[in-house]
Amino acid sequence: MNTAGHSKAITKLLLHLHPNKVDAQSIKFTRTFGLGGIAALLFVMLFISGMLLRFAYVPSVKGAYDSIIELENQVLFGQLLRNLHYWSGMALVLVSFLHVLRVFYTQSIYHERRKNWIYGLLIMFLVVFSNFTGYLLPWDQLSFWAVTIMTNMLSYIPFVGDAIADMVRGGDEVTEITLLRFYHFHTGLLPLLMVFLMSVHFWLVRKSKGVTVQNSDEKVLVPTYPNLVFKEILVALIVIIVLFILSMIINAPLQGKADPLISPNPSKAPWYFMGFQELLLHIHPGFGIFIIPLLVTVFLVYIPFVKYTDLNVGVWFNSNKGKKLTIISVVYALVLTLLVILSSEFFLDLRNWMPQVPLLISTGLLLLLLYLVPAAAFLYFLKSKYNASKIDLMMAMFTIIIVAYVVMTIVGSLFRGEGMHLFA
C-alpha cells in the first residue's frame, strides 16, 4: 500500500470513503445488513447497465418498443443486460426502503444525523422517481397505462394538480413528449442529482463518525483494511451473483406495444405505487393523493426534531420494551388495515348512506377517521398500559404507517384481479 501515490490513486480514493480504523461493533453484518452499501452498489450497477442500454434504446414512440425487441433478440446478451438493469432497479427500491427502516429502528437519525435523515428521504424519493420514469421507457401496454394512471393521480391534488400533471406529461395525455421528458429525467437529471446527494449522504455519515453502534463505551478499533473492506467485497460479490442468476432465470416484463385506445384489464401502477392505488380505491382522492401523503411526509421529516428524554442511539427499537411494543404495533396495524380494507370493500357505502354530505367529508374525512380513531386509541392504550415513552409512541406511529402501506401494496398487487375487484 506504500507505493508511489499516483499508481494507486483510484484505490486510495475508494479507501478514503472509510476512515483508517473502524469500531469493531460497527462492521458486524447484522448491525446494518450492509443495506446502504448494497444500495450504493446497485446504483453503480444501474449506472453501468443504463449507460450500455442507452446505446440500444431509441426514445421515440415509433422506435422505443422496437428497439427493446431488437435489443432482446438481436444483440448479444441484450436480454441479460435489460434484465440486469430491471432487477437492479427493483432491488434498489426495496433495499433503500429497508435501509430507511434500519436507520429508523436503530435510532440512527437523531442529533448530528438529523440532517442526513432528510437527505436520505430525498434520495429515497429520487430512487422511486427514477424507477418510475424508467418504467415508461419500454413503451408497452404495461408501462403506458401504469404511467397514465400515475400521472392522472397527480391531477387530484387540489388547485395545482392538473397543472402539475400536465407539466409532468407535457400535455393532457401520455405522448412522445412525455416519453422524451421521462427519458431525460431517467438518464440525465436524476442520476446526476443522486450522485450529488449521495456524496453529501456519505460525507455526513463520515462526519457523524460512521454508523451507530449499540454500546458506545466498549470501543475497540480495528483497521478498515482488511476487516471491513473484505466484508464489503464479499457482500458485493454475493449481490452481483444473485442479480445475474435472477436475470438469467426471469425476464423483465414486456407486453404488447402501447395502444392508447385499449386499456388492459386490470391496469395497475408499478408495485411500489400499488399502496397508493389501493388507498385511492377506498378514500376520496383529495385525501388519498394529497392530505395523507402530506401528513406522512411532515411526520417523517419531523421525527428527529422532537426532544426525547430516553433515547438509546444505536439500539434496535430503543429498548426491549420498545421491541415488544413495535411487535404489538405491527400486529395491531396488520389487523386494523385489513379490517378497514375489507369493510370498505364489502360493507361501507358512505357515498350512498349520506348523499347530502359532500364526498370530501363522507368518503374522505370519515373514512380517515375510521382508521385514525382506532390508531389513536391504540397509542393511548400503549401509553397507559405499558407506560410507553415518547420515542416508543413515535416508533408505534411509524410502524403503523409502514405496515398500512405494505399491507395495501400487497392487497393491491396480489389480491386484485379483473376490474380491480378483490379476489377476482
Add this chain to the structure above:
Amino acid sequence: MKFKLNRRTFIKRAVYALLSLEIIYVFTGLLRKKKAKKVSDGWFDAGNINFFEKGKVYPFGAAHFYLSRLEDGGLLAISIHCTHLGCAIQFNQNKDRFVCPCHASSFNKYGEVLSPPATRALDIYPITIQDDKVMVDVNSPLRRNKYENSQVTYV
C-alpha cells in the same frame, strides 16, 4: 436559531432568491404544455348526420371520442378517457353503457356516472354541424361535473 438580517445577508439572500426564481421560470417555461400537433385546426369530420341512428353510440377511436346520438336526435361527442384515472373506456352494447376496464367505473350514454370510483361525468367535445356534416373540435375537451341539457347539439 436566531433570525438575523443585516445588509449583507439581505443582499445575498435577495440574489439567491432572484436566481432561483429565474431558474424556476425558465424551467417551467420549458416544461409547459406543448401545443399538440393534430389534424387541421382540430375540427374532426365525423361524417353525415343522417348516417347516425337515434339511440346509438359510434366509436371514433383514432380521434379519442364516442359519438352518442340521443333518442331525441341530439348529439354528444364523449371523450374515451375515464375521469377516474384516465384509462380508455369501452362501450358495452349489451349493457348499453360505457365501462372502464381499469377500475370498473361505468357511465351511461350521456356520460353520467353510473358506478364509482369515478366521480365526474365524462368530458365532451364541442360539436358544430356544417352542411349536414358533424364536425367535432377534438382539441378542446370540456370538463363537466354532470350532464346538462345545454351540452347537447341539435341539428
